[in-house]
Amino acid sequence: MINAMTEDECWELLPDGIRAQVDGYVLQDAFMRAVRVAWAAGRSVGLGLTDAQRVVHARYVRIGDRIARTPDDPLDLDSLTALAAGAPGRVVVVEAVWDGDTVHDWFVNLLAVTADPDGDHPLATVYRERAVRHLGGEDPSTRHPSALVADRVGGALAARLGVPFHFASPYTPDDEAPRRRSSHGGTA
Structure with a gap:
């Protein structure tokens, strides 16, 4: 310096x-x-x-x-449902997965996990700033705001789609938390 x-x-x-x-x-x-x-x-x-x-x-x-800011991913249920419906294959689980980088620190990716063909399809990335705005002043308590929002939104989407919701580490950022996998080795 x-x-x-x-x-x-x-x-x-x-x-x-x-x-x-x-x-x-x-x-x-x-x-x-x-x-x-x-x-x-x-x-x-x-x-x-x-x-x-x-x-x-x-x-x-x-x-x-x-600044031409990158727009936030939508977190409303109708938009996420439309994005999940556009994924190739049958959605078998909605999953929340931690990630992080030097710009945003920790954040959560919401994914539609499909079968036939097997794959992960991004639905939304929940950065801290977006999560805080989404919570509208609500205190996330001891949880990371991104985790709280991803848990709520992902759970609601999974319920709407009639599939399980999986978030292996909803209270602690962990980008190596176990993913949901089926017994045949693919995702499910």
């Missing part, structure tokens, strides 16, 4: 072309790409990874009203 420089001072150390590229990625809501560019170019002037992350965050704050 450069001796407590402000984000604006760090930003000014970057060449014009790099600043334009960083802003381009920010406007596309591509945080990690923007950080990668700022860090790669900034190393030559002493910017570290933390500096690059601070600079990109500051750009999000400064030009945030112009």
Whole structure:
């Protein structure tokens, strides 16, 4: 980190072309790409990874009203039912599976698991921010908001479809929790 420089001072150390590229990625809501560019170019002037992350965050704050945000996946029952109906094969279970990355931390993927053909079909990704908005101020208590929303929405969808709902680790993020598998080796 450069001796407590402000984000604006760090930003000014970057060449014009790099600043334009960083802003381009920010406007596309591509945080990690923007950080990668700022860090790669900034190393030559002493910017570290933390500096690059601070600079990109500051750009999000400064030009945030112009960002083409990736739309949230729908979490309403009618939309999820329509998505499940579009999956190839017969839906045999609705499953919630933990995942995570450096941008969103932990999140939950809702999947329609099918037979004939066997497969997993994404229905929605429930990120923390979306889950908090979906809960509308409700305190998720000791559970991760994404888990609470995925549990409710996934359970309701499974009930509507008349199939089981499986969430192997509803209280603790675990991207290696056991998946639901049938005795013949496929998913079910």
